[in-house]
Amino acid sequence: MRPSQALRLWQQVLLSQVRENEPDLTMRQTAILLTIYLDPPPHTVRGLAARLNVTKPVITRALDTMGALKLVSRHRDELDKRNVLIRRTVEGALFVERFGDGIVAKAHELPI
Amino acid sequence: MRPSQALRLWQQVLLSQVRENEPDLTMRQTAILLTIYLDPPPHTVRGLAARLNVTKPVITRALDTMGALKLVSRHRDELDKRNVLIRRTVEGALFVERFGDGIVAKAHELPI
DNA sequence: GCAAATTGTTTCGCTTCCGTTTCAGTCCGC
DNA sequence: GCGGACTGAAACGGAAGCGAAACAATTTGC
Incomplete structure (x- = not known):
């Protein structure tokens, strides 16, 4: 893949x-969402903050927003009640799946 | 490209x-930026709004932000002074180039 | 010449995000 | 037990985004 193709693909998907x-x-929220759905669980606020090199409140707020959109859900860890485990949802899985399919579709439409 | 690969690529680039x-x-700002740098000029507020299917103030605000970052510049059209022509900048071109190279690099790192 | 149309910006009230700091709840070593 | 460490959330002031509507500046049509 050449940079010009990559940029064109990115543009088409964003459009x-x-x-x-x-x-x-x-961009941050999308990075968090994809990390939750692509990386193996369990996912915690602290772990995601470290993976993205951002502060914890950034993760908390992103989870608030995406939780309202039903893209992820939060559950208190029963083994260590300080932790919050972030889990996938059906809606979120569908959204991510649709997104991936969209990328592939746009890639196929690209000129060579 | 398979959806799982596409998603993994997207995640790595975002991360x-x-x-x-x-x-x-x-996401909107990035879509605007890439459209300015990939589609042939001239670019106007109205044209970008139509291309992205958003309202004009969205474009105006995005141009304010990206103008402050020196990623694009605005110039009044001398032939039709109602128009504003959006132009590329050196900084913006470098940013987009870096972004494209980043995608390609992440694509190469991906497992098959 | 002048009303109507077009373009981009501004304003309004509202929501969301930011970084920093502070807080409440929980676990661990002693 | 209990003080210190750790985790996630809340509070704070500020910045920036949103849609809808109103706005100036300019061009066009008659």
Whole structure:
């Protein structure tokens, strides 16, 4: 893949996301969402903050927003009640799946 | 490209963007930026709003933000002074180039 | 020449995000 | 037990985003 193709792909995917009024997540939120859905659980606020090199409140707020959108859910860890475990949801899985399919579709439409 | 690969690529690119404290643009802003740098000029507020299916103030505000970051610049059209022409900048070109290279690099690191 | 249309910006009230700091709840070593 | 360490959330002031509507500046049509 050449940089010009990569940029064009990125543009096309973003354009379709924006145009179709998908939830307007920030770059950070999207990074968090994909990490939750691609990296193996368990996911904690602290772990995500470390993985993204951001502060914990950033994760907390992102989870608030994505929780309201039903893209993720929070559950208190029963073994260590200080922890909050972030879990995937059906809606979130569908959203991520749709997103991945969108990328592949746009990649196929690209000129060579 | 399979959806799982596409998602993994997207995650890796977003993670590096977030971690390296690159300008935290929204999805809309990124879509606007890439459109300015990939689609042929001239670019106007109205044209970008139509291309992204958003309102004009969205474009105006995004240009304010990205203008402050020196990623784009605005110039009044001398032929039709109602228009504002959006132009590329050296900083913006470097940013976009770096972004494209980043995608390619992450693509190469991906498992098959 | 002048009303109507077009373009981009501004304003309004509201929501969301930011970094920093502080707080409440929980666990652990002693 | 109990003080210190740890985890996630809440509070705070400030910045920036949103949609809708109103706005100046400019061009166009008659």
